Amino acid sequence: MNRRKFFKLAGISAAGLTEKLITSADAAGIPSTKQFIGVLNDTTKCIGCRNCEKACSEVNGMQVPDIENDNALEKERVTDEKQLSVVNKYKTDKGTVYIKRQCMHCWQPACAAACLTNALHKTEEGPIIWRSDKCMGCRYCMVSCPFDIPKFEYQSWNPRILKCDMCWKRIQQGAIPACVEACPSEALMFGLKKDLMEIARTRIYKHPKDYVSHVYGEYEVGGASWLYLSSVPFEQLGFRTDLGNTPYPEYTKEFLYAVPAIILILPPLLYGLHHITEPEDSEKK
Amino acid sequence: MLESYVFVNIFETKGLEYMLILIFLVGFIIFLRYFEIHKQ
Amino acid sequence: MEITAKKGIKFIISELKPRGELFTPFNIITIPIIALGLIIVAYRFVNGLGSVTNQSQIFAWGLWKGFNVVTGVAFAAGAYIVTFMVYVLRIKKYHSIVKATVLNGFLSYVFYAGALILDLGRPWNIINPIIGNSFGFNSVLFLVAWHFMLYIIAQFVEFSPTIAEWLERKKAKKFLQSLTLGAVVFGITLSLLHQSGLGALFMMAKSKIHPLWYSEFLPILFLASSVPAGLSMVILEGTISRRVFKDLYPKHSSKHLYEEIVFGLAKGAALSLFIYYFFKAIIFIHGRHWSHITDMWGVWYFIEVFGFVLLPCIMYANGYKNRSIGLIRLASLITIVGIMLNRLNISVISFYWNNPNHYYPSWQEYIVALMVISIQIWVFRWVVTRMPVFKESHH
Ligand code: SF4
Numbered sequence: 001m002n003r004r005k006f007f008k009l010a011g012i013s014a015a016g017l018t019e020k021l022i023t024s025a026d027a028a029g030i031p032s033t034k035q036f037i038g039v040l041n042d043t044t045k046c047i048g049c050r051n052c053e054k055a056c057s058e059v060n061g062m063q064v065p066d067i068e069n070d071n072a073l074e075k076e077r078v079t080d081e082k083q084l085s086v087v088n089k090y091k092t093d094k095g096t097v098y099i100k101r102q103c104m105h106c107w108q109p110a111c112a113a114a115c116l117t118n119a120l121h122k123t124e125e126g127p128i129i130w131r132s133d134k135c136m137g138c139r140y141c142m143v144s145c146p147f148d149i150p151k152f153e154y155q156s157w158n159p160r161i162l163k164c165d166m167c168w169k170r171i172q173q174g175a176i177p178a179c180v181e182a183c184p185s186e187a188l189m190f191g192l193k194k195d196l197m198e199i200a201r202t203r204i205y206k207h208p209k210d211y212v213s214h215v216y217g218e219y220e221v222g223g224a225s226w227l228y229l230s231s232v233p234f235e236q237l238g239f240r241t242d243l244g245n246t247p248y249p250e251y252t253k254e255f256l257y258a259v260p261a262i263i264l265i266l267p268p269l270l271y272g273l274h275h276i277t278e279p280e281d282s283e284k285k
Numbered sequence: 286m287l288e289s290y291v292f293v294n295i296f297e298t299k300g301l302e303y304m305l306i307l308i309f310l311v312g313f314i315i316f317l318r319y320f321e322i323h324k325q
Numbered sequence: 326m327e328i329t330a331k332k333g334i335k336f337i338i339s340e341l342k343p344r345g346e347l348f349t350p351f352n353i354i355t356i357p358i359i360a361l362g363l364i365i366v367a368y369r370f371v372n373g374l375g376s377v378t379n380q381s382q383i384f385a386w387g388l389w390k391g392f393n394v395v396t397g398v399a400f401a402a403g404a405y406i407v408t409f410m411v412y413v414l415r416i417k418k419y420h421s422i423v424k425a426t427v428l429n430g431f432l433s434y435v436f437y438a439g440a441l442i443l444d445l446g447r448p449w450n451i452i453n454p455i456i457g458n459s460f461g462f463n464s465v466l467f468l469v470a471w472h473f474m475l476y477i478i479a480q481f482v483e484f485s486p487t488i489a490e491w492l493e494r495k496k497a498k499k500f501l502q503s504l505t506l507g508a509v510v511f512g513i514t515l516s517l518l519h520q521s522g523l524g525a526l527f528m529m530a531k532s533k534i535h536p537l538w539y540s541e542f543l544p545i546l547f548l549a550s551s552v553p554a555g556l557s558m559v560i561l562e563g564t565i566s567r568r569v570f571k572d573l574y575p576k577h578s579s580k581h582l583y584e585e586i587v588f589g590l591a592k593g594a595a596l597s598l599f600i601y602y603f604f605k606a607i608i609f610i611h612g613r614h615w616s617h618i619t620d621m622w623g624v625w626y627f628i629e630v631f632g633f634v635l636l637p638c639i640m641y642a643n644g645y646k647n648r649s650i651g652l653i654r655l656a657s658l659i660t661i662v663g664i665m666l667n668r669l670n671i672s673v674i675s676f677y678w679n680n681p682n683h684y685y686p687s688w689q690e691y692i693v694a695l696m697v698i699s700i701q702i703w704v705f706r707w708v709v710t711r712m713p714v715f716k717e718s719h720h
Pocket residue numbers: 103104105106109110111112128144145146147148149150163
């Protein structure tokens with residue numbers, strides 16, 4: 001058996017096992033292990049029905065979009081404080097592609113590293129949640145997030161930071177995210193990131209003509225819980241492909257590491273300077 | 286991810302940087318001299 | 326006991342009353358600004374930040390953070406430089422400007438930290454990172470906020486002997502003076518860290534700041550440029566104070582001595598600008614930025630680097646050599662504008678340079694930004710007209 005064949009076999013069997021486990025809507029929530037969970041968005045299967053948008057708004061108590069009549073797909077939209085998940089339509093040479101956008105739930109989130117109150121918090125299972133009793137509204141998370149996901153209620157005296165939290169409440173109760181549940185075409189899949197990656201790679205391997213060989217979110221800014229498969233290169237679909245694979249908190253890490261050292265070294269140095277510059281005939285005034 | 290296998294030389298500019306630092310050091314000394322000359 | 330308390334209150338009330346003329350040009354300009362600013366601030370707390378500012382979901386930080394906090398703190402750097410020279414290196418020459426500089430630094434921090442609070446969406450939660458029920462150790466802003474707080478205390482300690490002198494508390498003054506060196510050493514350490522920390526704040530905005538301004542060396546750049554910024558501010562503040570508060574300076578204070586101080590500061594500013602300029606050059610080359618210099622941003626970048634770093638550097642050096650106070654003052658002004666440009670370029674102007682809708686501050690934001698500065702100057706004036714700030718006190 002050559003290498004190729006072996007991988008093919010292994011891939012199929014792994015996928016065969018897990019795929020069944022996850023896409024069925026009655027799957028029993030998260031496994032008990034503290035492994036990162038995530039969602040795989042196979043955009044080739046998305047039909048642009050926007051049921052996920054509707055479910056998201058319902059679950060989060062926001063104004064539910066009228067998905068039949070509002071023609072929202074005509075313009076490219078971004079998430080905002082009134083809607084945490086949006087679907088966009090892109091015309092490409094491989095036909096129309098629909099992309100659902102929301103928080104990526106980064107493995108090393110810039111937003112949570114930026115938050116000085118720990119209001120944005122990465123749970124051990126992966127979803128990043130926001131806690132209202134801690135946040136002071138500095139909006140440093142918004143400045144830091146490479147995907148511009150945290151949104152702020154500018155029109156309120158008591159503003160909140162709003163972003164997708166992967167339906168953390170539902171997950172804790174054993175349910176799956178509302179958008180995944182609402183998806184009629186199995187474009188969204190919920191499960192452990194490692195299983196989802198396996199499925200994604202298998203699909204790319206089995207259908208090399210239908211997919212580009214890249215899972216967006218596998219390594220981007222250090223990796224994310226939300227993964228995308230696509231038939232066309234991601235830069236044609238409004239994705240930023242220039243963000244690099246370095247986790248964002250790494251950019252400030254060195255500075256923060258230097259701080260204790262400087263606090264240790266500098267004061268003695270300054271005291272020392274003060275001492276050695278003392279004049280010989282130190283006249284007491 | 287395949288793009289990351291193209292050849293990238295991250296030290297491409299090092300030579301220029303060292304040169305610049307030398308220019309800086311020489312320049313700094315000249316600059317300091319500029320202040321001193323006045324004092325005589 | 327009761328009598329002293331009563332006396333104390335009376336004293337405070339009498340001191341709170343303004344002295345001097347009410348209708349000076351400065352007052353006529355600033356009083357409406359302050360009044361309007363306060364109304365805007367009150368309005369903002371009722372109707373949300375969006376009702377008065379143009380900040381948006383992608384331009385989350387606007388003029389208040391970019392100008393008052395990030396820029397203002399750079400100009401307060403004079404305090405750590407001058408205290409370093411006087412208390413650590415014992416250069417006696419600068420002793421006469423220490424108090425005014427420290428006061429200026431102290432007030433800057435108080436008001437710029439205040440501006441930070443104005444900009445917070447949920448300011449009542451500001452105690453969270455302070456009292457310790459949620460420490461975000463991994464956040465640069467956490468570090469900066471704590472340093473602001475500690476540095477305000479350190480500067481207050483540095484300034485407190487003057488207050489004791491004003492209140493004629495000799496023993497307290499002696500005690501407070503004994504704390505000065507500790508506060509200075511502590512304060513310099515904190516300053517170095519949060520001046521650079523302000524740069525580090527923007528490190529995670531890597532994909533949003535124009536590559537000509539973003540660099541992994543932002544903390545070092547911020548620290549290096551805070552030196553000329555602080556020194557220029559000391560020169561400018563001295564120039565203005567000498568004119569406006571003429572009568573408050575001791576009669577015998579010689580003009581010559583003061584000019585010597587300015588020349589010394591000018592030399593420091595020239596050298597620090599020279600170093601800063603080369604930092605910029607090295608980072609430019611290290612980042613391989615030459616592909617970016619062909620469009621308007623490149624021109625803008627070179628205006629900043631040549632017009633507001635190299636030019637004032639040469640002017641300072643020339644002014645020092647030719648003993649020209651005028652040239653030095655002009656250079657200090659240009660440096661100040663240049664540092665402002667630099668900080669705003671990073672935090673506001675080149676932020677999301679490639680986004681079609683750009684952020685322009687609303688008039689309310691300008692008014693509040695000016696209000697913060699105006700109130701600071703008012704308080705500065707109140708203090709210097711009462712406490713012996715400009716007088717050389719003998720120990
Ligand atoms: S996408 Fe943005 S908001 Fe979501 S986890 Fe990553 S950094 Fe945080």
